[in-house]
Amino acid sequence: MNLIKSKQRVADHGEVFTPPWLVEKMLDLVKGETERIDSRFLEPACGSGNFLVPILQRKLAAVEFKFGKSDFEKRHHALLGLMCCYGIELLADNIAECRANMLEVFADYLALDAEDDVYRAASHVLSLNLVHGDAMTMRAIDDAPIRVVEWGYLGKGKFQRRDFRLDVLTGMASFSAEDSLFSALGKHEIFTPSQTYPPMSVRYLAAANDGTGTSA
Numbered sequence: 264m265n266l267i268k269s270k271q272r273v274a275d276h277g278e279v280f281t282p283p284w285l286v287e288k289m290l291d292l293v294k295g296e297t298e299r300i301d302s303r304f305l306e307p308a309c310g311s312g313n314f315l316v317p318i319l320q321r322k323l324a325a326v327e328f329k330f331g332k333s334d335f336e337k338r339h340h341a342l343l344g345l346m347c348c349y350g351i352e353l354l355a356d357n358i359a360e361c362r363a364n365m366l367e368v369f370a371d372y373l374a375l376d377a378e379d380d381v382y383r384a385a386s387h388v389l390s391l392n393l394v395h396g397d398a399m400t401m402r403a404i405d406d407a408p409i410r411v412v413e414w415g416y417l418g419k420g421k422f423q424r425r426d427f428r429l430d431v432l433t434g435m436a437s438f439s440a441e442d443s444l445f446s447a448l449g450k451h452e453i454f455t456p457s458q459t460y461p462p463m464s465v466r467y468l469a470a471a472n473d474g475t476g477t478s479a
């Protein structure tokens with residue numbers, strides 16, 4: 264496996280990929296979390312998904328174990344697992360590869376074709392969760408603040424969506440440290456969403472997929 268694409272990219276962006284054996288060792292340090300369907304992972308320099316893809320595979324193994332017997336539950340919990348994977352990547356080709364790699368693993372697991380509503384919903388989710396942007400400035404490529412979409416499964420085929428700003432979430436995390444001057448700030452100020460949506464179905468999410476791989 265090639266761990267670099269070019270010397271220039273290493274020099275410009277520090278682009279050296281982590282080998283799979285090391286990824287697995289690192290994920291084993293938080294094994295329980297990687298095997299929980301709704302644990303959330305954010306990789307702020309995700310490349311083409313060397314960490315996110317195996318995280319998704321572990322979540323899908325958990326889906327199979329818990330919900331393998333019911334097609335409805337399997338499809339919805341697999342989508343929830345995908346919804347809990349987040350990445351940020353500066354380079355356009357890497358983020359496109361990352362979305363494609365994640366979608367391929369997801370579609371293979373559920374044996375989906377590209378016309379399936381679950382496939383199109385997953386594509387929409389990936390366009391939101393895998394952000395083309397700069398993790399240092401916390402701005403997307405269009406210079407808008409990076410948005411973190413929080414997904415939840417309400418049951419009976421309905422998902423909940425709330426949007427937050429990454430800079431607010433991460434800034435507030437340091438405010439809440441015990442010895443911080445700001446520790447008195449209420450938690451409600453940290454977790455106030457910038458937008459809240461009504462419950463949505465897979466069909467609704469599929470219809471929101473514009474096929475470009477990117478979402479506003």
Ligand SMILES: C[S@@+](CC[C@H](N)C(=O)[O-])C[C@H]1O[C@@H](n2cnc3c(N)ncnc32)[C@H](O)[C@@H]1O
Binds near residue numbers: 278279308351
């Ligand atoms: C060392 S590679 C690691 C990729 C992957 N995480 C892995 O372990 O295989 C670093 C990646 O971070 C990206 N990158 C560099 N600076 C970044 C930034 N400020 N924001 C987001 N991504 C960045 C690079 O384009 C590259 O894909």
